[in-house]
Amino acid sequence: MTDLYRKQRAMRQTRRAALQRGVIAVLDVGTSKIACLVLRFDGSERQRAADGVGPMAGQSGFRVIGAATTRSRGVRFGEISAMQETERAVRTALQAAQKMAQMRVDHVIACFSGANPRSYGLAGEVDVEDTAVSERDIARAMAACEAPDLGTAREVLHAQPVNFALDHLSGLADPRGQIGNRLACDMHLLSVDDSAIANLIHCINRCDLELAGVASSGYAAGISSLVEDEQELGAACIDMGGGATGLSIFIRKHMIYADSVRMGGEHVTADISKGLHVPMATAERIKTFYGGVVATGVDDREMIEIGGETGDWEHDRRTVSRAELIGIMRPRVEEILEEVRARLDAAGFEHLPSQQIVLTGGASQIPGLDGLAARILGQQVRLGRPLRVQGLPQAATGPAFSGAVGLSLFAAHPQDEWWDFEIPADRYPARSLRRALRWFRENW
Template sequence: MLMLTRTDRDRHSDAPPPAWRRRGGLIAALDVGTTKVACFIARADESGGGLRVLGVGHHQSRGVRSGRVANLDEVATAIRKAVARAEDMAGEHIDGVVVAVSGGDPESRRIDVEMAVAGHQIRDADVRRILACGGQQPSDPDRELLHCIPVGYTIDGTDGVLDPRGMYGERLGARMHLVSAAAGPLRNLSTVIERCELDVDSRVAAPYAAGLASLVEDERDLGATVIDMGGGTTSVGVFLGGHVIHVGVIGVGGGHVTNDIAQGLSTPLAMAERLKTMYGATLTSPADAREILRVPLVGEDEDQPALEIPRSYLVQVIRPRVEETLELVRAHLAAAGVDRIAGRRAVLTGGASQLPGVRELAEHILDKQVRPGRPLRLHNLADSAAGPAFATCAGLLSHAVQDHVERPILDEPPRSGGLFAPVHRIGRWLRENF
């Protein structure tokens, strides 16, 4: 249990309004994946009417490996094209984005913090201070904090407090979920986005965003596991009690299936991707042995005879990799101790989850009830962008408008000096206490 001192409490002031409020409700989300870059532009109705999508853009991703930037120029080009398409559709210009993070090996850690409130009514300022304290926890200098998420509060040691504001007590405690990622990949991602003349408003762990987009309220409360099967990585998010309690990333995705097809059939990568998309599956049917596929060989001229294989052979190439991915997910959940506490509900998102038979295979390997996930709670979203492949990007919009503090401002605000310093200090005290 970490105790918050008065010095720690006094160095934090009111947080500035989120960027989307300063921009008239305009929000932009950017998901830089291994196979595609997607950008959503939406407008938030500040009266509570939800999010209305104005523009969608996506482009083939190049220069990203396993969620990490590998070539700055190629990634920047893909981002510019995706953002330009979204801006053209929306008729708006954006200067900042909320970004998904799938690289950098995101890790979860849970801590308890506590501070004295001297019996007065607990205010917004008290909640911000205790969250800021959690964000100051010592960690690996090579990692950066992404989220500081309160998953529960205590007042004078009493558990089960969902929102302490307005209550009275001597001591306020908070249980927090900290999510961090390797600093190098995060900085590379920020650098390439800044090259595109865009600000990074906030960064969100990809499985957290996917869960916000695809889970219904009961699933978040009762417990569910989100498995986001992307091109280069498979992200895992566990939700319980209305909060995300664990995130993790496994370095295997749909791109590995494509590589297996290309190597197993000696065909170009573009043809392997086409075969996977049009004919791929993880479960065989009696008709697969009779359906013959023509597969051109890598390096051969177009007039050379193509390899002919039954579709069942393609399934035999695909299934082992998908099984391995799901087994790695199962092992990850068990190692983190969250394989059972979140119940038996799982939701699949991401482009690789759309392969026929993945749902049935996941139910067998994970021993959970599995359903496909897709973006929810977004108005005016085109059908072409409403599938599992765009769940993460949609969840970034939802995260941007959430009324909570997850990434506290840790830098000390500039101190007022000179003749008006006492006036500034009195004004700050009045804002925090009334």
């Protein structure tokens, strides 16, 4: 685990350097599209922080100066499956964004949705060394969390302290400086397949860029599309992407659970393509123009020309009613939502004080989806759009961009992670100078 720790730490260091330089790119590697935003950070954030403007800080610090999307290639289920193709797509998006920004970007924060994320809740407890809690105590408390068996070929993507308890006082956000004897820490750990991360790093390095951070796209979408009270009281964000549907549960402004369903909008398109015998491009167009999940009487009479290119008049002049199209789409959407429901139940979502569900992502734009989702997921469902950030072009304000926007918020206001704290001395490898110092201090 020290290896990963070092890697994440290096990424955090790179991000700090990038913020110092003021320009960083945000890359959302999705199954259907790759979105790239170029952010410019100016010094305004520090002034705002002094004013104590809490909720809106974070967006005030940066401005989107370049934005580009391109059709994704070589990505399946939110994971890179054809490196060359994905590299070309990343290059396309980055070049367009750089061109718009008129600035060269060297650091990239990326997010992806697949790779079988798995959540673990960890708890650790230590005695406070001095009377007041110091940063070293927090690091020790986190190090004291019992590391779960992640399985082979798994990596830790996020390891965020979500709650601190000092003696019998729980729900502390920042226990530093408080007086107490025993410090307990709850940590949320998200693990993913390591090959997905390795592929992403490799792909980005091949584009002459440095990776300055990775995030799960469900987490990023949750940051941007959940409003403040939802994040505080408990809500689930369902990011319906092209190849995977990510979900993340937030409470007290921390993500406590994340998962992903390996189905998304591309599967709906594939169903239409198979059902109507049309190419994927045509099926995609039919879906975006005429798609829906709730059939009404008028839909039986609305005929859609689905076309064809065979040269056979009869084949090329086929029509299908909208009701039929809905009949193809609805079962797949229902299946996705049922799967999401199962994951939410497994996570114990019903125990949260508020059970708001926010649908976002490109596939959430199917008309009538909120009604269908309310039947399956519960009554508190709404459609979410990403937060407005400064300089974002109108074309990139839709729900399909909640991952990218959330990632830029994440870049501006990163959540504390385990690797932001000093490694406790006893976890260091042997021959460490600090360990010698500690021994010296304890024995003399």
